[in-house]
Amino acid sequence: MPPFKTTYRISWVDTDAAQVVHFSNYFRVFERAEEEMYQQLGFTFNDIIRKYDFWFPRVEAFCKFKAPSKYGDVLEVSVVVAEIMDKAVKYGFEMVNKASGQLVAEGYVVVVIADKKLGKAVSLPKELIEKLSIYEES
Amino acid sequence: MPPFKTTYRISWVDTDAAQVVHFSNYFRVFERAEEEMYQQLGFTFNDIIRKYDFWFPRVEAFCKFKAPSKYGDVLEVSVVVAEIMDKAVKYGFEMVNKASGQLVAEGYVVVVIADKKLGKAVSLPKELIEKLSIYEES
Amino acid sequence: MPPFKTTYRISWVDTDAAQVVHFSNYFRVFERAEEEMYQQLGFTFNDIIRKYDFWFPRVEAFCKFKAPSKYGDVLEVSVVVAEIMDKAVKYGFEMVNKASGQLVAEGYVVVVIADKKLGKAVSLPKELIEKLSIYEES
Amino acid sequence: MPPFKTTYRISWVDTDAAQVVHFSNYFRVFERAEEEMYQQLGFTFNDIIRKYDFWFPRVEAFCKFKAPSKYGDVLEVSVVVAEIMDKAVKYGFEMVNKASGQLVAEGYVVVVIADKKLGKAVSLPKELIEKLSIYEES
Numbered sequence: 001m002p003p004f005k006t007t008y009r010i011s012w013v014d015t016d017a018a019q020v021v022h023f024s025n026y027f028r029v030f031e032r033a034e035e036e037m038y039q040q041l042g043f044t045f046n047d048i049i050r051k052y053d054f055w056f057p058r059v060e061a062f063c064k065f066k067a068p069s070k071y072g073d074v075l076e077v078s079v080v081v082a083e084i085m086d087k088a089v090k091y092g093f094e095m096v097n098k099a100s101g102q103l104v105a106e107g108y109v110v111v112v113i114a115d116k117k118l119g120k121a122v123s124l125p126k127e128l129i130e131k132l133s134i135y136e137e138s
Numbered sequence: 139m140p141p142f143k144t145t146y147r148i149s150w151v152d153t154d155a156a157q158v159v160h161f162s163n164y165f166r167v168f169e170r171a172e173e174e175m176y177q178q179l180g181f182t183f184n185d186i187i188r189k190y191d192f193w194f195p196r197v198e199a200f201c202k203f204k205a206p207s208k209y210g211d212v213l214e215v216s217v218v219v220a221e222i223m224d225k226a227v228k229y230g231f232e233m234v235n236k237a238s239g240q241l242v243a244e245g246y247v248v249v250v251i252a253d254k255k256l257g258k259a260v261s262l263p264k265e266l267i268e269k270l271s272i273y274e275e276s
Numbered sequence: 277m278p279p280f281k282t283t284y285r286i287s288w289v290d291t292d293a294a295q296v297v298h299f300s301n302y303f304r305v306f307e308r309a310e311e312e313m314y315q316q317l318g319f320t321f322n323d324i325i326r327k328y329d330f331w332f333p334r335v336e337a338f339c340k341f342k343a344p345s346k347y348g349d350v351l352e353v354s355v356v357v358a359e360i361m362d363k364a365v366k367y368g369f370e371m372v373n374k375a376s377g378q379l380v381a382e383g384y385v386v387v388v389i390a391d392k393k394l395g396k397a398v399s400l401p402k403e404l405i406e407k408l409s410i411y412e413e414s
Numbered sequence: 415m416p417p418f419k420t421t422y423r424i425s426w427v428d429t430d431a432a433q434v435v436h437f438s439n440y441f442r443v444f445e446r447a448e449e450e451m452y453q454q455l456g457f458t459f460n461d462i463i464r465k466y467d468f469w470f471p472r473v474e475a476f477c478k479f480k481a482p483s484k485y486g487d488v489l490e491v492s493v494v495v496a497e498i499m500d501k502a503v504k505y506g507f508e509m510v511n512k513a514s515g516q517l518v519a520e521g522y523v524v525v526v527i528a529d530k531k532l533g534k535a536v537s538l539p540k541e542l543i544e545k546l547s548i549y550e551e552s
Contacts, residue, residue: 061437070322196299293485
């Protein structure tokens with residue numbers, strides 16, 4: 001399956017005094033793409049929270065910053081479901097400068113499915129696994 | 139009474155591509171000072187939330203940006219209680235570059251006391267009024 | 277002329293522990309809309325910076341927060357050119373919850389046109405005035 | 415050598431709708447600690463930028479999030495110089511909840527020394543190596 005793709009235009013506030021995007025913001029751009037992927041799959045964090053009283057804390061995040069990006073740059077963000085574990089999902093992501101084709105950042109995030117009331121990680125609901133498997137890396 | 143004072147050192151992430159602090163961040167620096175003022179007065183947002191189930195949504199925010207500030211600058215932030223209304227408090231703030239003495243920003247924020255369960259503004263508890271009046275402008 | 281309009285979907289990172297958008301982020305959402313307006317008018321901050329060596333510091337910002345917004349909410353953001361002064365532009369903005377039609381925030385920002393080398397405000401170039409007047413409030 | 419240590423109090427704006435610190439903000443808290451370490455070593459980003467026309471882009475960032483932290487929590491942040499390479503430095507960091515002693519986050523960041531004019535990575539100046547070696551892990 002091809003990865004989920006979306007675009008993000010760098011805003012002034014994303015940059016820092018080096019006149020490039022602050023490294024922490026790539027993680028935020030990735031999360032925004034993850035949110036859009038959920039939405040395209042037909043659910044949102046909110047649905048999950050309401051239905052199951054689950055939420056999605058991150059337990060690990062990694063990123064390699066390959067090239068700077070600047071105010072106004074449009075990034076193409078790809079998200080893949082790299083691994084579905086019993087109680088967690090690993091998402092891989094890649095950001096490419098749409099104009100130049102240059103790889104800007106690549107990384108991953110491991111997200112745990114946590115039951116708010118129990119206060120601990122739980123197994124992914126089947127409907128989630130089915131939906132996420134659409135973007136599973138083969 | 140003299141205003142509550144604290145200092146804040148500009149971090150790299152506070153700046154933008156103009157190599158100065160992004161205007162939205164002055165509101166965040168002010169809020170941090172407000173939090174420190176509460177703490178010095180012997181309570182925190184958390185105490186209020188726990189005890190009264192209140193929280194403090196902002197209904198108005200204003201700032202004049204008088205001079206840019208840069209990475210590494212140390213700002214002296216002053217907070218005054220400009221007005222205690224029945225269900226709201228108006229805080230005035232001022233930020234001065236500690237090295238140069240230059241006025242960097244001045245503004246105000248109006249904070250409402252809201253009951254989480256009722257979902258509406260309520261009168262300030264007496265103990266809050268007493269504590270806040272320490273920093274009330276005369 | 278009708279105002280410039282765009283939409284913005286609230287991301288998880290825009291929210292705070294009150295489970296609503298942090299007030300400082302409305303200023304960022306507005307700025308993003310301003311950037312999109314420039315782009316629709318056929319120029320970007322970058323063009324201006326390159327051509328004239330100008331940039332756009334904010335000297336004043338004001339916002340009334342009328343209703344909270346939450347993760348996943350889609351805001352319709354309207355931008356008007358409220359006043360074109362000799363060396364500054366005042367933009368008015370309004371954000372409405374697209375699903376409910378409720379007014380979320382309204383405010384303004386005063387932006388100065390500054391010459392980077394001279395380090396001071398300068399008169400707006402004519403081509404800028406012409407373009408901005410498209411969204412001038414009548 | 416013991417690591418460089420500093421503390422950071424979680425501000426309201428650091429949290430998200432899960433009522434805990436947003437994962438991206440741990441990277442910002444780390445960077446703030448890095449800045450304070452430089453300052454204690456007797457230099458700042460600014461000094462380096464001015465003297466050498468160098469800046470410090472990050473090429474890699476990793477973090478494990480071990481426990482949530484909340485508004486008002488005080489974190490003790492430790493920074494070690496994990497590896498000094500020819501043209502890069504790897505910093506390791508750890509954040510511990512000061513009240514509970516619980517490990518909140520641990521990770522690393524790889525920072526490249528880049529010449530602004532050349533637009534590429536360069537060897538670390540000797541004075542930098544000497545200073546950083548104070549916090550080198552043994």
